[in-house]
Amino acid sequence: MPTPALELKNITKRFGHKVVANKNVSLTLNHGEVLAILGENGCGKTTLMNMVAGIYYPDDGRIFINGHEAVIRSPRDAFEHGIGMIHQHFKLVDIFTAAENVVLGVHAGKKDNLKDVNSRVSEIAAKYGFSIDPKKKIYDMSVSEKQTVEIIKVLYRGADILILDEPTAVLTLQEIKRLFEILRRMAADGKSIIIITHKLNEVMEVSDRVTVMRKGENVGVVNTAETSEAELTNMMVGRQISLNIKRSEPVDPKPRIIVEHLDYTNPEGVKILKDVSFTARGGEMLGIAGIAGSGQREMLECIAGLIRPQTGTITFINPKENKPVTFFHKKISQVRRLAAQGKFHYPDGTRVSLKGMSRKSVRKLVRDEQILFDENEIMPLRDKTPLEIRELGVKLSFVPEDRLGMGLVGSIGIADNMMLRSYRKGRGVFVNRSKPKKLGQTLIKKLGIITPSIRTPVRRLSGGNVQKVLVGREISSSPKVLMAAYPVRGLDINSSYLIYNLLDEQKCTGTAVIFVGEDLDVLMGLCDRIMVINSGRITGTVDARTADKETLGYLMTKTQGDKADGSN
């Protein structure tokens, strides 16, 4: 048996006391092969490879390179052992050219003439079939070009073992195809390649062997030729998962939020949303598909009142009366203010003046509908702050993409996070913590949130538990509109299904659910309608029950003058 290029023996890595990212992982990489490391998000794939690349140091276990034990304390050590890693987030200097980035950090002793570097880079590119201009600046490059620079960078340093962390996440289908061809060519040239991924089809397409990881452990190695997607899925999740997401029939779908002609240009002057119009209906789940960064986040934030669109209207339909929100809340001060502006009238049409009336009598007038808010005075939600939207009586919940940076406060416990939305309730200057605490306890029980205590800072909880806290809180206020952006990102299968079910339950209670997702299978299995956003434009809305991936893919990627690009 030939000596393997890389061998890991019983590697263990812990973070803090509780988190064991890798547990006794052993792994073998042969010369000239493409090995895929397959596993769900958060199963320890990247951590393991980071130890090979010198980013982390293992707590236990040994690493052998070409049969010799190696100690890798830094990325430089890794390079000296011929290991190069291409990280998910590129580490390039924007204002340098491709060639300058390639030589950056190479040992000072052997200073390279930039001209030689340029030709070397071109040489490497030609050898494996990259297309790259060595003199091009990074900021002028597309994501795929940047990735090429990263790969050439490690090849230039003579790496024989290449590790690619989720290399396809940012690429288009065509670019993926080309990358795979290059990987095959490099393997044929004798390089050993590890590709980290959670996408089955890619594993089947490019790899020779597959190592499957689950919860920080290596659960098995198979030859790609002798396995199937079904077998790999089983290994990945540990048991047969039913691919059926519960999808109830829509409940009395009537328009709930009407968005018309929304345009949004961000502070940097980039047009993010272009003439977005759609209707979300109560009792129905509207899926939003699109390449990451096509304007999904901004669209939701416009509706939630966090950012202000330049043009367009957002109207909320009051489910009780089934007409646009005009005015149906009970704040007396606001009634007085609007009445002073002449926006109330008696049934006979005369204007209302509330001067000199007591709170009690004003409340009675409103309650008994003796005075009416002008029909044509629709209260649009555009230009309203989140607080004003709430004061209008619009029950809108929002599960943002950035859970700890926006939805929750990381340094405080579950109980205190529960009252983020509701702390203003009640008179007086003191916050009332008893209700939030009860709500927190209920959620912990109901959603199976794993936490040492209700006071443990939520930052310390795992991603899935953090998300349960957030979704749980947003649902607890029995919203009429529930918006969720990538609510299952980074979650394991079980937590994901729990979230799907919670969203479906909300739909059944008549809530309009807007679900921004990235996995088309999930969108097709969970939603009622799927709307596709492409570079800030709505390119189509399809029935999720009859939709097919090709149509959606086409809607997501078809160009309309300006190019779809998920890069930054």
Next chain:
Amino acid sequence: MEATKDRVKEPLMWITKRDGMNPVFIWLIRVLAFVCGMLACGLIAFALIEQLRDEPSRITEFYKCFIDGVVKNDDMKWTFAKDVAILLCISVALTPAFRMRFWNTGAEGQTLVGVLAAVGVNFYLGEPYARSHVADARLLAPMLVAALLAGALWALIPALFKAKWNTNETLFTLMMNYVAIHLVSFCLAEWVPNGSNTISINDDMPTLFNGLAAVAKKNHKYSNYLTIILTVLAVTVLIYIYIKYTKHGYELNVVGESLRTAQYVGIKVKKVIIRTMLLSGMLCGLAGFLIGGVLDCTVNTESVGGQGFTGIMVAWLASFNPLIMILTSAIITFLNHGASQISTAFDISGALPNVMIGVVLFFVIGSEFFINYKLNFRKHAREVRA
């Protein structure tokens, strides 16, 4: 495969983050660090003080100075408690701002304008004889109001700029200190044309609160001290409650933790910044009133004496918990007093004791590293077997 004889080198040590250490251990580490710091001071003293090298037995005297600094006599005890109170007041004043992650480095200036305002009211409105002597009891209320307003104004200016244009508050508040210092110089030049640059010191303060005088053994001076101590303790508790249990306190914590979260839940961030800084400045103004109105009714550029900066450290050491600040401000004052005792006892320059304070703090602050991180050491080099 052949066996190699190379000894494989693990790194000598590496660092990992730790989480959720037992609080008992945390305090044990801190106490240990403090003791180590004190011991290191002893070593430095040996190295630098000649008398000690000549008579090593005097080392006990060296350490006794620290104790003396606090409990030598009644005067020492009262002064110690008063100094703790003033420092505590400034630290507590900083707390709401720091909790909001608004790095207010301007406590020195905010306190100083408080002193200036209090003394200024007395100067312009007081009886002619009082102009340069004592605080008129009837003027105490206007003096207090003036000091609070002045402190609030000094904090409001950077807060407005932060809220409106997101200027850097650290630099802004820091620069405001110098404006305050020069403002004091200017006023002194106006008020005291003889150029002594100080309104004359008053030794004979009237009893402000007669009832307290009885408690403080009928000593007039101590009754003022007692006023200060009780006021500051009350403020400390109130601010603790404000931060922990009120809606305002909750809001400023959220703003400090994440602006985006604050916006997401509809907190008016600008309003919170301005409100919190007004409070912070007002409390600095209160400290200024205690210094300028209750303590000695005098003002000069050194009236606050750097306590505005020391207060930052006190607040930080207490991780912005007002109740723990009682302890941390006591420790800092303890070191200060001990150091000045040493400087008299051994007849050395005042700079050396400051070095010692620095050394102790270095140990105490450095110990936080061991609370947050764990050092792993190489167990032993292993023989490689293939």
